[in-house]
Amino acid sequence: MAAGPARRALPLILPSLLFMTALFLLPLITGVAQAFRGPDGLTTGYLRRMVDDPYFWQAARNTALLIVVLIPLQFALALAMALLLRERPRLAGLHFYIWVIPLAISDLAAGLVWLSIFTDRGYLNSVLDAAGISPYAWLSFQHPATMFLAVVIAELWRATSLVFVIVVAGMQGVPRDYDEAAAVFGASYWQRVRHVLLPQLRPSLQVALILRTILALEAFAVAQALTGRNFPLLVGETYQWYTALQNPNVATAVALVVLLLSVVAAVGYLRLMRHGPEPGR
């Protein structure tokens, strides 16, 4: 770009630059600094405190596990739901709204709803009991597998609709011509989905993937409601350090880990999708 237009553009973007600096950049720097600045200057004490905490590694492991298990499931479900809707069944609008309801419910409320199902004397155990099966402590720390399963189910219910909405919006932007052309040349349904629809959905899927991964890194209220601190997650630990333990510095250190992971995930997805083989050619 020539120097002239750039100089002319500067006053135009100056307000937003100032705005971003004052409300985003400065707080960010202060926030990052909080994790490293103690009363006697720079310190790694807070980081050490964080990694020495018995909950930290467990929280990191749980968060990673949740993302790895949850996201493929959510994408598979959301795609299936979107494909079903694409067939224009009767009452398609109603189905759409019902599937989107969880999007409007707060994390914590969703967690509490699922708690009333999975808790020791909850609906699930009442049903089991009525059916003559002995109840099971789904959320007990002794049964980490069912505890994890409960969190996955609750998160699946709560957050799949976000992916679903993005995928549905993406599908509406895909012209039907290609699909019809492929059908004319004898492509099966799965071939059309795999080689015609999915490649064209790639931008939406990329957005959904980045959003979902970042949001999954931030997941916390559902697990908190279901399991307390028995199934710690990174953001839950931030909250714990900030409110219950009153140590904002360590809370910031944990938050920085979350930030770092989010950035790595987003950059990773962008690169992966850009360099992937160009399908459909």
Next chain:
Amino acid sequence: MTPGSARISRRALLAAGVGTAAAPLLGACGGVSTNGAGDDENAVVLMSNQFSPVEEKQRFEKILSDRVTGERVAFNQIDPGVFSSTFQAQVDSGNVRISAVGALHGDLAPHASRLIDLDDVLAALGDRGFDADLTDLAKLGGDATKYIPWMQASYVLAVHKKALQWLPSGTDVQQMTYDQLLSWMTAARAGNGGTPVFGIPAGVKGLYHRFFQGFLLPSFTGGQITTFRSPEAVTAWQYMKELWAQSAPASTTYDNMQEPLQRGEVLVGFDHVARLVAAPRDNPGDWMMVPAPSGPKGLGYMLVLAGLGIPRGAPQQAPAKDVIKQLTGPQVQLDVLRQNAFFPVTNAKIPADLPAEVAMAEAAVRQQRQAPNAILSLPPVGLGARDGEVAQLFKNCFKEICLDGKPIPQVLDAQAGQLNRIMDELKVPCWQPDPAAAACRAA
């Protein structure tokens, strides 16, 4: 109508709609009062971190409006986590909105310089018969009285009488040792078809760390902080591991014991009396409350003492002093006992018509205090905002030793390292039962 004009009118309609919806919201923001006084300018604002369950708060507000005459008291219940910072910020900025504070000894101790002297108030309350122990604590290590004792509480065991059938012969439930408690709970579990009957409040909001700080460790080691990783502490945690093996695993979800006890999930539970009294309320005949067990060093018990103070620069100081005097009056003390299960700090005569569950709690607490081998512990003093972190270290010990099964000396060493790092930063003297010498840290 042209499409253009239709769009404009729709947009205008939308704007009007948003405007109408937003106006009352914005209006409400301006009028929100956070001090609890509403629009009553002359109310005495009493800020406290006590009575956080909403039912307790409402009952105390009722007591205030019924019993306090001459002043209107606005009770401003505040989260324990922000009590200290709110108090400090108001006094240090000179913009004090609160006239009185009511909090635990340990919450007030770091703020001695921010509280006015109350020797005149204490002198005027000669007829209340405060214990010398309590008025000494109220000096916060100095010469002048910094707060007036308000109420006290402790932790005891609630026992459903059904559990007594498994009590080994020769064991007096009122004077148990920790070993006897363990054999009892082991027998009870076996007798109950393998389902444990003992529970501790080890949920996220549970007070189980107080069991380690004020009961288990003082009873086994005679200390709380200095003996944190002593050989006796290893024995104590080994005991805890064995007791935990006989406890209800769902304990890690209990924020208080009265609810699982009431539901019949467990039959014996340890908790703060205020979090136990609802258990026997419906069928008091089926229940008893007993003092905590004793260990090799004695009967360690934790005294929870709350006091009332007046911040420096507070508005309405004279009315606030009058409110404090009234709150130590026998009627208020007994109302608080009846309704919120905090015990009088005065010589208020315990009436015979107390609700049964309160009477049994009162008896257990009194017995615990008057036991000949009693070891008084305080909740940590002077830790301020770090209180939660120190509590967490005790909880970490429990998690790593009892839940994760890690070797005890190693866990205690690691947690003692963290503890000393915090204590070295704070440089506070020890509190009971540790000797008050110099800076407090784990040996």
